[in-house]
Each structure stands twice: as structure tokens, then as C-alpha cells.
Amino acid sequence: MKKVIKVAIAGNPNVGKTSILNYIAGTRLKVGNWPGVTVEKKEAIVEFGGYELHFVDLPGIYTLEPISEDEKIAVEFLTREQPDVVLNVVDTTNFERNLLLTVELLEFGIPLVMALNMSDEAERLGIRIDKRRLKELLDVEVVETVGRTGRGTKELLKAIVETVDQSKVPREPTYSDDLEEILRKLKGEAKNATKHELLLELVMRGDKSLEGRKGKSILQAVKDERYAFAHGLTKEVYKREAIADRDLTDKIDKVVLHPFVGLLVLVGIIYLVFKLSFDLSSPFMDWVDGFINDFLAPLSLEVLTALSLPDWFLRFFSEAIVGGVGFVLTFVPLIAAIYFFITFLEMSGYIPRVAFLMDNFMHKIGLHGKSVIPLVMGFGCNVPAIIAARTMESRRDKFIVIAMIPFMSCPARLVVFAFFTSIFFREHSALVITSLYIVGILIALLTAFIFKKIELGGKLSHFVMELPPYRLPSLKSVMLIVWAHVREFLYRAGTLIFAASVIIWLLLNVPMNKPTSESVAAGIGKALVPVFEPIGIDDWRATTSLIPAFLAREIVISSMGTIYSATELTEEKEEDFQPLEVAWEQLRSLGEAVLTSLKSVLSFKVLSLSVDESEYEGVKQVIGEHFTPLSALSFMIFILIYTSCLGTFAVMVQEVGKLRGVLFLVYSFVLAWLVAFAVYNLGGFIV
């Protein structure tokens, strides 16, 4: 077995740690949470130089002092897990400030490798770091890197292995004589203690020896000492030539952060993201649909029939697998496109700017601009958005933001909206879908208002945040992150959605040899009808499909597909299936999809929403007969507002506790029912 090297990646926020890990790990990047908390944890295992390198990305922090959960996680990892090497990623353009964290890391005495990241940007600014001198002074390996392009990442791996092979230990930082004297005495009492432990002991004791310094506390005096060391080090190795600042960020910010122009830019960007996501993905969605229904499904059926499998299995295959899982898979291109644009905006540095721009507005509902970031991310997926709410320093802000996020409509809801609008509102799809998004935002604002008034008066906490410069993210980095999300979606399709489809199919077919309307599923669905009748949903098949939809909203459509195809769709005429011809046809239509997708960029309109979609025509036709436009609207509003998503509920419980999580679920259900009731009944008067 190969020897394992545990590597902790540490650095300030926005220094490109994730980009570096992306390049090192490629598709082996794993995204999860730190145990007990919802702070995101990125990990990867890479083989290099005869070793197995286990990378763990620590949260982005400015200091190891416990200000929020992030610093606590980092310190705990360094002390309990004892990594073999710390990979300290430093933003070269902000060298001195980044060194503060380096100095704190050096106090731990753990072997360290320093990545001077963003060295290309530093070069443009005329900044030069004397690598050799830095290496000598700290006794650590130093590598210049560019996280955006992956430059230097191979050298980092070599440096890590060398540090372990040569058992390199970094030099501890040295402070002023009086502090060093105090530490020497303490060291006499605890021989094996690291500098970090000695300083901690000094602060805990409330040592008064250094208080002569302008009356500063021992903690403040120690912090000053660290900065002084970082400053001294900078003077030794840092040179900056007088080059005119060609940084475009300030110039772009003058427009993008302008109180009025900036808002127009924001609206424009949101429109573009949705237009491009829909239009680029729509031809591919049609293609995936055709590929599954016209090629994969008949091909598999041919094989299954040839194997003389029983009739019930063939039915199970076409109703539960093709009707359920297959249908959800057609939405993969849309989900990938939305993640692509959200990730691109995040990595380019635009999303943090929305916080500055929206601060005034958010302040009116008792929050500060920073809370906009998790809310915007909620449009991508509520689960990571709730995780991102950890950046809120106060519990009050965090709770309000978490309560708002589930009303930000995610692509899973879009799947339901796109399906229903294509049946009932073909002429006005764009208008209906946009209105639903706006209703979601209004409900979120109402929720913030209610929670602030009733439960959590409290005071707004302070707002401090760093804005990274604008950067053009590399396509590879964006694609790797998009792939991690798509993989997660495919995993869900293969597990949760598959399981839900199978269970529903079984419930629909038990007891055997009876019509579906007398099955177990029908019994449950029928019992639920009185609850949903007042909001216009009086078909037991629709209420039944809401039950498994608690796992994930898009399941409502696959369940409807399974239930309606089992109850109403008649077997289509079997046509002679020619695998080779159909395969060739699929290849040709893929080429057409690429062309249509690219052409759509040339138009300003959202083309895909006005396109006559023909997929799953059978199911759509049956649903069209059982819903009215008004009851379909009511159904979509219910799906929009009710937190029908196990993933969201699970992180919510983790973050705010079981009781509050369950209460929120009840709140969202009641609110969803009331709004749907109002829409259905008021709409009845108008129409």
C-alpha cells in the first residue's frame, strides 16, 4: 500500500485555493460538509511520486482566531487531525496581509509548502517576490502558481513530496526580545509545546508583562507582533516596480456598482443567464428525450423481449424506468447550463458585488447586502445556498436568510413549471414562469418581514466583506464544478428518483390483477384529495404524485409520468425497430441540436419557452384533460412555495435545529396552500 500524505490547504478567502485543488484533483474532487456543521468541505485523493496525497481544503480564513465557525474548523483540523503538510495558498498581490495567516500557521510547527498564487496578476502589477530568500528565511518550499490556468500545480505536488521525503520543518516566527523571553520561560515548563500553544497559554493566563505597550491587552500585543514579523518578512522579499495601475476592476466597478446603472446591469445579467440557460440547453433536452425514447428504450425492450422476460417486467421497465427516471434525465442539460452561468458569475467576482449594490434594499427588510449572495445562489440550488448562509456572522441574520432561501425557485421547480406551462400556457410561458419566480421572491421578503417582527427582533450585525478583483474564470475550472453538480444530480436520478419511481409503480400495482384505481397508491391519493380539493387539485393521481415529491420536486413529474402512463396511456403500436438506422438518426439530430443551440444566442428573445415541445406528448395530453389552466397554476404555486425537498429540509435541520426545521416545513405548507387557494378562487372570479 502506498504511503499517505495528509495535506491541509489553508489560505484567505478568494485566493484561488479551490482553483488549485481543481487542477490537482480534476474529476476526483469530492464536495461534502465538515462533520457537525454545514461548512462546505472539498477533498481529493491524488497519487504522485509513489505517495497517496489526501487533500483537504480548509475554509477560507484571514486568521486562526476564533471569529466564526470557519476559523474554529481550521484550528480543530490542524490540532486534531495533524496534517503532514500545510499547503498555504497566498495571494501574491496582497502578500503582506496574507502573511499574517502564514505566520500563525508557522507557529504550529507543521511542515509547510507555500503557493505564491496569482503570480500572473502580481507580475502585471510589477510585484516581484524573492522566492529563494523567502525559502531561506522560512525553511519552506515556495512555488509560484496561477490557479486560473493551473500553472505551477505539478511543482506543488513535487514540493509536497520533497518536504515529506526530507522531513523539512519550517522555522518558527521570531518575535520581539521581551516576548521571546517570556515564551522561553514558558517553554521550560512545557518542553514539547509549539509556539502556538505557548502563545495560547499566555493569552489564557491574561499575562500582564506586555501591557506596557500603549496599554494594549496581551492578545492585541501578540497580534501586533505577528504583523510586525509579516511586515519584516515582506521588506526582505517583496519588491514593487512603479508600474501604472492597469487594473480594470475599479473602472468596471464605477459602472457595475453605480446605484442606478448597476441595478440595470444586474437585471440585464439575470435576464441573460436565464435566456442563455434555456436556449442553449433546450435543443439538447429534446435530443436526450429522443435518445431515451426512440433509441435506448426500444433497444432495451428488444433485448428484454429476446430474453423472454415476463410481461410485468417489460411494463415495469417502460413505466417506472423510462417513464420515471428517463423523464427526469431530460432536464440534465438545463441544470448543467444554469450551474455553468452561476459558477461563472461566482468565479468572475460579480456575485459578491451584488451584495454592495443591494445593501440599501436589503437593509429595508432588516438584512445587509451580504445576504443577497446565498439568496441568488438559491436560484441554482437551495442546498448549497443554505450552506453559503454560514457567512452570516449573526445567528439572527443567518436564520432569516435560511428561511428565505427555500422560496428562491430552483431548476427542480423549473422542471415542473416548464412541463405545466407547455401544456396550459403555451402562448405565455415566459410570462407565467417569470411571474412564478417573482411570487417566490415576494414570499421570501414576506417571510423575512414576519420572522423579523414575530420571533427575532434583534439588531442587524455589522457588514464586512472583501470584493475580489474581476477575473475571467478558465473554462476548465468552471466545467469541473458544473460536472461535480451534474454528477450529484445523476446520482440522485439513479438512487432517490429511481427508488421513488419503483415504489410508486409497486404501490400502483398492488394488489395485483386489480385496476390501478383500486391500488394502494390510489387509496392514499384519494384520502388526500379533500385537503387539496379547495386549491383545485381534485385528481387522486396528482395528490398521489405529491407524496414522493417530498424527496425532490422534479419527482412530481416523473411520478405523474408513471401514474398516468399506468392508468391511461394505451400501448403504442410496435414499429419495426432498426438499431443502426435509429443510432445514425440520433447522431444526426445531435448535430442539429448543437446548431440550434448556437443559433439561439443570436436572438434577444427567450426562444425555447415559445417553442412547441412535443416530448412526452401522451402524458401531457392526459394531464391536459385532468387539469384546468387555473388548477395547473394553483398546482405550480403550491410546488413553488411548499419546501418539498428532502435535501433542503435536511441541511435546514442541521443548521437551525429539528424543531425549527419542522416548524418551517409546516409554515411553508400552510403558506403554499393559502396562496394557491387565493389564486385558484380569486382566479375563478376573474376567468
Added chain:
Amino acid sequence: MDMEALKTGEEFTIKALKDGKNPMLNKLYAMGVKEGGRARLLLKNGRVYLIRLNNSRLIIDKDLAKFIEVA
């Protein structure tokens, strides 16, 4: 004086952080806002300031900025 008195685009020196016990000031300090630092006020937007300190751009709300003495 505090930052309220500054005009957009004006350069200033950080003189002191007035409340050493406020954890958010500790964060500001770790972000490089400390005595002697030279910075520039880039933008004001309602309740928040955007300042440039060396090569970093920081958003600070006005209530917190009151604790930063500048000259």
C-alpha cells in the same frame, strides 16, 4: 475624524481601531485594517463604504466604520 467626513476618491490614513473587543474589528484587523495603513474611499452606497487598501477592496458598513479613526 471618522470615515463619514471623507469624500469619494479621497485617500486617508487609518489612525486607530477604537473598540478592541468587538469581534468584527478583530476581523477587520486580520483583513489588514490597522494603524498606519493607507487606503482610499472608492464608493459610498447608502449604508456601506467600499475602500481600497493596498490591493484589496473591502466593504464596511457605516456603523462599524465609526470605530475606525482616520486622518
